[in-house]
Structure formats: C-alpha cells, structure tokens
Amino acid sequence: MSADKAAPWWSNAIFYQAYPLSFCDSDGDGVGDLDGVTAKLDYLRLLGVDAIWLNPVTVSPMADHGYDVSDPRDIDPLFGGMAAFERLIEAAHQLGIKITMDLVPNHTSSQHPWFQAALAASPGSEQRERYIFRDGTGAGGIHPPNNWVSIFGGPAWTRIIEPDGNPGPNFNQVIRLLPHSLAGYEHRVAVEKKSLADCFSTIGQGRDRSPTHRFRSR
Numbered sequence: 113m114s115a116d117k118a119a120p121w122w123s124n125a126i127f128y129q130a131y132p133l134s135f136c137d138s139d140g141d142g143v144g145d146l147d148g149v150t151a152k153l154d155y156l157r158l159l160g161v162d163a164i165w166l167n168p169v170t171v172s173p174m175a176d177h178g179y180d181v182s183d184p185r186d187i188d189p190l191f192g193g194m195a196a197f198e199r200l201i202e203a204a205h206q207l208g209i210k211i212t213m214d215l216v217p218n219h220t221s222s223q224h225p226w227f228q229a230a231l232a233a234s235p236g237s238e239q240r241e242r243y244i245f246r247d248g249t250g251a252g253g254i255h256p257p258n259n260w261v262s263i264f265g266g267p268a269w270t271r272i273i274e275p276d277g278n279p280g281p282n283f284n285q286v287i288r289l290l291p292h293s294l295a296g297y298e299h300r301v302a303v304e305k306k307s308l309a310d311c312f313s314t315i316g317q318g319r320d321r322s323p324t325h326r327f328r329s330r
Contacts, residue, residue: 125162127212132169132191133177146187146196150203163210169197170216173223179214180221232275245272245281256282 136148146169156164168178169191178188187197204211220227226242233239246257248271260268269282 126160127163127165128156128161129165131167143190146192146200150200153203153207153209157207157209161209163212164204165212165214167214168216173221179216181216182221182223231272235281247281
C-alpha cells in the first residue's frame with residue numbers, strides 16, 4: 113500500500129477513555145486530575161494503548177460534568193490547568209501515546225461569553241443568532257415553542273428575561289456558529305482535526321443516532 117493510501121492511524125489504534133475526575137487523584141484533594149492521568153501512562157502503555165480519549169477538561173462550571181464549556185481554549189484549574197495538560201502531552205508522546213480530547217462544539221455553558229452576550233443583546237442581533245431563540249406559544253408566550261423534551265428530563269426550552277426585565281423568548285442551548293477560537297487556522301492542527309473527525313464519524317456509523325431532544329405527545 114502506498115504512503116498516500118495508507119490506513120489512517122486511528123483505524124487500528126487502541127483507545128483508552130479516561131474520565132479525569134475519577135481516574136486518578138495526584139494531590140489527594142479528592143478530585144482526579146491530569147497529573148493523575150500522567151502518573152498512570154506506563155500502565156496504559158503496558159496495556160498496548162495507542163491513544164487516550166480524555167473526557168472534557170476545558171474550563172467549565174461543571175453543571176454537566178464538563179460538557180458545559182465556558183472557555184474551550186483553556187484547561188480548568190480543577191484538573192491542574194494548562195501546565196498539567198502540557199505535561200500529560202509531553203509524557204504521553206514520549207511513550208508513543210496520542211492524546212485526543214472530547215470536543216463540545218455544538219453547545220456551551222450559560223457562562224460562556226458568547227451566551228452572556230446573547231442574553232444582553234436585542235432580538236435579531238448577531239449575538240442572538242449564535243444560538244436558537246424562539247418565541248413561546250400561548251398568551252404572552254408562556255408556553256415553549258414546541259413539545260421537545262430534553263434528554264435530561266423536562267422541556268428542551270428555557271425562557272429568558274430580557275435586559276429590561278420583561279419575559280423574552282425561549283432558547284434551546286444549541287450553538288449555531290462555531291467559535292472562531294475553535295475553527296483552527298494552523299494547518300497542522302486542521303489536518304489533525306480532520307483525521308479525528310473522520311475517526312469518530314467512522315466509529316459512529318451504525319449506532320443509534322437519536323436526537324438529543326425528543327418529541328413528547330401532548
């Protein structure tokens with residue numbers, strides 16, 4: 113097989129999913145961290161692991177186990193911050209182990225600057241267009257726009273209060289535009305992201321693709 117047609121590295125790689133919060137606590141504070149993952153790399157290498165899939169470790173208020181990201185460009189101090197992440201990458205690469213991250217591009221924390229800007233902006237603004245806002249139904253818009261149900265339970269919609277104090281439209285916490293900070297302008301990073309996107313797309317084929325928000329009969 114020629115070099116340009118060689119199978120991508122992930123097609124025959126062994127991935128180990130690590131949930132840092134409970135994987136290993138390096139400093140005894142009761143919370144797992146990235147230095148804890150680094151401390152166990154030798155064991156993972158003995159298992160034949162080629163790559164580690166990290167659950168979210170970026171800055172987050174942790175209302176949804178790290179999937180509610182408030183800053184995708186930095187590592188949460190809870191896990192040791194960016195310095196601990198760089199130590200993990202360096203140590204893993206010395207052992208021939210790749211590090212992949214659980215990226216959350218389709219929604220954000222309510223504390224993300226973009227969402228805070230959307231709440232402060234007026235209807236129809238560029239800031240509001242980053243998310244999905246819809247007027248409610250019924251008298252004064254007191255009911256959600258439709259009967260979507262969150263996978264976590266309850267309605268998928270939340271009504272906001274406008275800056276003037278009056279009830280506003282409902283929002284669905286799904287982001288419509290990818291932040292430029294995640295777009296990636298460095299060629300090497302862009303190539304790596306394309307490779308990983310192909311990886312997860314291939315792995316996901318044939319799985320249940322039920323939407324996050326379900327319909328509920330009234």
